[in-house]
Amino acid sequence: MFSFMNCTSQKVEENPIKPEVDEPSNPDADQDEDTPEEEDELELLKIIDPGLELQNFPDWKAEGTVNNSTGESNVNSGNRSAKVTKEGDQLSQIIRVNTGVEYKLSVYAKGGVTLFVQLGEEKEEVISVIHQDFAKTSLTFTSDSAYITIGARYHAQEGRFDDFAINEYNETEEPDVEQMPTDVIPSLIQWKVTLPVDKDGNDNSNVTHVDDRNRSPLEIKDGDLVDYEWSPYFHAENNEVFFRGHCAGTTTRGSYYPRSELRQRVGGGDNYWSVQKYQYLKTVLRVTHLPVVKPEVSMVQIHGPQDEPLRVQYSASTRSSNPWGLHIVYNENYKERTQIDYDLGDRLEVEVIVDQGYITCNILNLENGQRYSKQFLSEDQTGYFKVGCYTQSTKFLSQVKPEYDKDEPNDAYAEVAVQSIELKETY
Numbered sequence: 491m492f493s494f495m496n497c498t499s500q501k502v503e504e505n506p507i508k509p510e511v512d513e514p515s516n517p518d519a520d521q522d523e524d525t526p527e528e529e530d531e532l533e534l535l536k537i538i539d540p541g542l543e544l545q546n547f548p549d550w551k552a553e554g555t556v557n558n559s560t561g562e563s564n565v566n567s568g569n570r571s572a573k574v575t576k577e578g579d580q581l582s583q584i585i586r587v588n589t590g591v592e593y594k595l596s597v598y599a600k601g602g603v604t605l606f607v608q609l610g611e612e613k614e615e616v617i618s619v620i621h622q623d624f625a626k627t628s629l630t631f632t633s634d635s636a637y638i639t640i641g642a643r644y645h646a647q648e649g650r651f652d653d654f655a656i657n658e659y660n661e662t663e664e665p666d667v668e669q670m671p672t673d674v675i676p677s678l679i680q681w682k683v684t685l686p687v688d689k690d691g692n693d694n695s696n697v698t699h700v701d702d703r704n705r706s707p708l709e710i711k712d713g714d715l716v717d718y719e720w721s722p723y724f725h726a727e728n729n730e731v732f733f734r735g736h737c738a739g740t741t742t743r744g745s746y747y748p749r750s751e752l753r754q755r756v757g758g759g760d761n762y763w764s765v766q767k768y769q770y771l772k773t774v775l776r777v778t779h780l781p782v783v784k785p786e787v788s789m790v791q792i793h794g795p796q797d798e799p800l801r802v803q804y805s806a807s808t809r810s811s812n813p814w815g816l817h818i819v820y821n822e823n824y825k826e827r828t829q830i831d832y833d834l835g836d837r838l839e840v841e842v843i844v845d846q847g848y849i850t851c852n853i854l855n856l857e858n859g860q861r862y863s864k865q866f867l868s869e870d871q872t873g874y875f876k877v878g879c880y881t882q883s884t885k886f887l888s889q890v891k892p893e894y895d896k897d898e899p900n901d902a903y904a905e906v907a908v909q910s911i912e913l914k915e916t917y
Contacts, residue, residue, distance in 0.1 A: 532586040535593075537640070540654040541568045547581055550641075554579035559650050566598035566624040571652035572642070574603070580643030582608075585656070587633050594659040596628040597642055601649035607631050608639040612859055618645040618774060618910045619729050620676055624652065625669075627729055630659045646912050669726040670717045675911050678731075682711035682755055683878070685723050686739025686748040693748075695738045695900045700886035704740040707748075712755060723750045730907040735881035737781055737898035746890045751878035753793075757917040762795065762872035769844035770914035771875045774856070776837045777804050779905040783896050784883035787904035790840050791880065792849065794870035797822040800849055802840055803882065804832060816862075818851055821869045828862035830855050837909065842875070844868070875913065879906040 538549035545558055559565070559573035572581055587593060597605050604618040605627050617629045631638075642651045672678050685708045687693050694703045710718055719725040723734045739748025756763050763769050775789055790802040801819040816832040819825050832838075832855060841852040850865040881904040887894045 532584070532637070534586050534588070535656050537583065537585055537654050537656060541570075542572045542581075542652055542654075543568050543570050545570070547572065550581040550583050552581055554644070556581055564600075564650055566600075566652035568652070571600075571650045573648070573650050574642075574644035575648050577644055580641055582639050582641030584637055584639050586636055587638055587656075589634055589636055590632060592630055592632045592659040593656055594628055594630050595640055595656050596626055596654070597651050598624045598653045599627045599642070599649060599651045600624045602645040602647035603627065603649040603651050604643045604645040605629055605651075606641055606643065607633075608641075609633050610635065614856075616856065617729055619674065620646060620649075620910065621673065622676055624650075625673065646910070669729070670719055671724060671726045671731040672716050672718070674726045674729055674731050675908065677911060677913060678715045678752070679712055680755055680913060681715070681752040681877075682709055682760070683715065683724055684709050684742065684749055684751050684753060685720055686735045686741075686750055686881075687720070687723065688740050693736070693738050693740050694885060700746060700884075700889045703746075703886065705743045707740045707742060712758070730909050732778070732905060732907050733879035734779075734903050734905040735787075735879045736901060736903035737881065737883055737887075738885045738900035739881070741884075746884050746886060747881050748884065749878065749880040751791075751876055751880050752911075754875040754913065754915070756874050756915060761917065762874055763844075763915055763917050765799070765844050765847050765849070765868045765871055765873060767845070767916040768914070769842075769875070769916060770912070771842045771877070772839065772910075772912040773877050774837055774839050774909040775877070776835055776907050776909075777832075777905070778835060778907050779903060780804075780806055780834070781881060781883040781898050781902040781904055783887055783894060783898050783902070784891070786882035787906060788880040788882060789838075789877070789906050790842065791876035792842065792844070792868075792870075792873045793876055794873045797870055799868045799870045799873055800842065800851060801880075802851065802853065805882075806834075816853070816855075818864060820849070820851075820864070820866055826864065828853055830860040830862050831858060833857075844873070847871075877908060877911060879904050 556579050557573045558570045565571045602620045606616040608614045615631045619627050688706045689708050733750040735748040735750045786805040788801045788803045792800040804816050805814040816828045816830045837856040839854040843850040849868050853862045883898050885898050887897045
C-alpha cells in the first residue's frame with residue numbers, strides 16, 4: 491500500500507472536511523436476541539439501515555466494539571460507515587429471503603473486512619478482502635431457510651464497511667469493478683510471482699524434448715506488482731487472484747513442472763528465514779481446474795534451500811484405489827491424507843505456523859467444516875513461503891514419469907484462486 495503527500499500551498503476553504511469521529515455503539519442497547527419477535531413481519535429482502543447512517547446501529551446486532559465512522563474519506567456514501575478494529579468486531583442483521591433462490595449480497599469495504607451470510611448454525615458463506623479504498627465486495631448464496639443472518643466483520647487489519655445491498659443473482663451481469671491483483675491483495679508487494687511464460691511470452695508449446703525446454707520464466711516482484719497482470723496466468727476477478735499454470739508452460743531450472751506462483755520476499759529479497767523463529771501464513775484459496783492426465787496441483791509450500799519441508803496439494807487422480815485427494819507432503823518424502831472431502835471450487839483456509847523448529851499446518855474446508863491439523867519437526871533449518879498454482883504435471887509427462895504413457899495437451903492446466911493472504915515473518 492502506498493500513500494503520497496502533496497505539500498503545495500493551498501488556500502484554506504471556509505468549510506473544511508470534518509475529521510473522522512468514532513462514535514461508540516450504544517452499550518445499553520438490547521442486542522441479545524438473535525431472532526425478531528415477529529419473524530413474519532419482516533419484509534422480503536429488506537435490510538434496515540443498509541447505509542449504516544443511524545448512530546449506534548440500532549437495527550443491527552453489534553458484537554465487539556463497532557464504531558460509527560465519519561469524514562469524507564471514511565464513508566462510501568452518506569455521512570457514516572461502520573469501523574472495526576479487532577477480531578470479534580462485527581455487525582449482523584436477520585433478513586427474509588425466498589428459499590431455493592440464488593442471491594447476491596454486497597457491501598462497500600475499505601481496509602480489512604469479511605462479508606458473511608449465515609445460512610444455519612454450521613453453514614456460512616464468507617468473502618474476506620483488503621482494499622486501499624472503498625470497493626464493492628460481493629458473494630452469492632442460496633438458502634434452504636427463509637431467515638438468514640447477513641453482516642460484516644473485522645479481517646486482518648482495521649476496516650470500514652458501508653452500503654449493504656441484496657438482490658437476486660444474475661449470471662449475465664457485469665463484474666462489479668475491474669480489478670488488478672494488488673487491488674484484491676495489496677500485500678502482494680511482499681512477494682515475487684513466477685509465471686509460466688518468459689519475458690517475451692514464449693513457453694514450451696513447440697518444444698518436443700524435456701531437456702530442450704524453456705527454463706527462463708518471467709518474474710515480477712515487489713513494487714512492480716502494483717497494477718500488474720498477465721491474463722490468464724495472473725489476474726483478478728470478483729475479489730480473487732487467479733493463478734494458472736498450463737502444462738506447456740515455461741519452467742524453472744530446478745523443476746519439470748510449470749507454475750504461476752508467489753515466492754515470499756523474506757526481508758525484502760530472495761532470502762530464507764529460520765524455522766527456529768516465528769513465521770506465519772494464512773490464506774484462503776480454492777482449486778478451480780486441474781490437468782487432464784495427472785490432475786494434481788500444489789497450492790501452498792514451504793521451500794528450503796534443497797528440499798520442501800511442506801506442500802499442500804490436491805489430486806483428483808483415480809489411478810490408485812485409494813486416491814490422495816487433499817493431502818500434504820512434508821519433509822520432502824512423506825505424504826499424508828487430510829481425510830477432508832474436497833470438490834473443485836471449495837474454499838480452503840490454510841494456516842501454517844513455524845516456530846522453534848516445528849511446522850504446524852491447519853486446513854479447514856470452509857464449505858463443509860472439515861478440519862485437519864499436523865505438526866512435525868522440520869528437517870530443514872531455513873525456508874520461505876510459496877502460494878499459488880504449482881502444476882504437478884507437464885506436456886513432457888511420459889519423459890519425466892515413465893509410469894505414464896500419455897503426455898498432457900499443451901493447453902491442459904491447473905488453476906488456483908486466492909482470496910486473501912496474511913503473512914508474518916521474523917527475519
